[in-house]
Amino acid sequence: xxxxxxxxxxxxxxxYPTARIAVLAAAGSLLAACAGMEAAxxxxxxxxEARSGSSVSGTVxxxxxxxxxxxxxxxAGLTPGQHGFHxxxxxxxxxxxASSAKGHxxxxxxxxxxxxxxxxxxxxxxxxxxxxxxxAALSVEVDMLSLTQGxxxxxxxxxxxxxxxxxxxxxxxxxxxxxxxxxxxRPLAFxxxxxxxxxxxxx
Ligand SMILES: [Cu+2]
Numbered sequence: 708x709x710x711x712x713x714x715x716x717x718x719x720x721x722x723y724p725t726a727r728i729a730v731l732a733a734a735g736s737l738l739a740a741c742a743g744m745e746a747a748x749x750x751x752x753x754x755x756e757a758r759s760g761s762s763v764s765g766t767v768x769x770x771x772x773x774x775x776x777x778x779x780x781x782x783a784g785l786t787p788g789q790h791g792f793h794x795x796x797x798x799x800x801x802x803x804x805a806s807s808a809k810g811h812x813x814x815x816x817x818x819x820x821x822x823x824x825x826x827x828x829x830x831x832x833x834x835x836x837x838x839x840x841x842x843a844a845l846s847v848e849v850d851m852l853s854l855t856q857g858x859x860x861x862x863x864x865x866x867x868x869x870x871x872x873x874x875x876x877x878x879x880x881x882x883x884x885x886x887x888x889x890x891x892x893r894p895l896a897f898x899x900x901x902x903x904x905x906x907x908x909x910x
Pocket of ligand 1: 868
């Protein structure tokens with residue numbers, strides 16, 4: 708106990724108080740600068756292709772917002788009602804039933820669960836809800852997923868839409884039925900100056 712305390716004291720006294728304050732201030736302004744650049748963070752997109760005999764189409768866009776990932780989906784050609792919606796492990800939609808996308812993206816080896824909980828697959832997301840015309844729009848910010856090379860990184864993985872609702876409970880995939888659409892998640896290049904120039908032709 709006494710040894711620990713004296714060691715701690717020694718560590719504290721070897722760093723000059725003014726130097727420590729300067730380091731903290733520098734870290735703080737760096738964080739502030741990063742926060743201001745959020746809008747220009749990495750982006751990715753997936754174009755949904757119809758699978759399992761469906762005529763589903765759509766796009767799913769991903770953008771880093773602070774510590775979270777914003778997911779925006781616009782999907783058409785669905786049956787009205789809820790449809791399971793997940794990030795799957797493999798960036799391969801080539802199989803007619805999208806089985807090539809493999810299971811839910813689950814780097815932590817957890818059970819399937821509700822997207823709002825913590826004991827769940829990283830790839831678990833809220834159901835899409837299609838209107839009577841078969842169109843669904845979803846905008847949600849999720850954690851556990853990122854546009855990085857880290858453990859939650861989703862580049863070159865896939866996003867899958869299912870025929871049935873995810874019950875957020877059944878293992879391993881919420882009993883959400885056939886895979887009616889699948890899209891590989893690909894990085895989107897963005898200009899160095901931020902998103903403002905992205906509409907310019909000639910890029
Ligand atoms: Cu799925």
